[in-house]
Amino acid sequence: xxxxxxxxxxxxxxxxxxxxxxxxxxxxxxxxxxxxxxxxxxxxxxxxxxxxxxxxxxxxxxxxxxxxxxxxxxxxxxxxxxxxxxxxxxxxxxxxxxxxxx
Numbered sequence: 001x002x003x004x005x006x007x008x009x010x011x012x013x014x015x016x017x018x019x020x021x022x023x024x025x026x027x028x029x030x031x032x033x034x035x036x037x038x039x040x041x042x043x044x045x046x047x048x049x050x051x052x053x054x055x056x057x058x059x060x061x062x063x064x065x066x067x068x069x070x071x072x073x074x075x076x077x078x079x080x081x082x083x084x085x086x087x088x089x090x091x092x093x094x095x096x097x098x099x100x101x102x
Contacts, residue, residue, distance in 0.1 A: 022065060040055065
């Protein structure tokens with residue numbers, strides 16, 4: 001068993017050359033929201049869920065991205081409501097959110 005049941009990485013990369021990147025979509029704010037939401041639901045900690053920042057994940061063309069391990073499911077999102085859906089459906093209920101999957 002891995003240390004965390006789910007490890008969620010949010011790309012928060014800012015490209016210095018002006019090319020599109022996840023940071024253009026307030027990715028760090030959304031990551032902070034997800035981290036707080038996981039804490040509010042008491043899903044954080046050993047054997048549970050970890051929310052992390054990541055540098056460039058090389059999927060900028062797909063919009064802001066996050067990936068959930070160990071499943072390796074990649075998602076995009078528009079806002080915090082999408083993150084709530086990923087937490088509820090994928091993290092809590094084990095169902096991939098197909099409409100956000102990339």
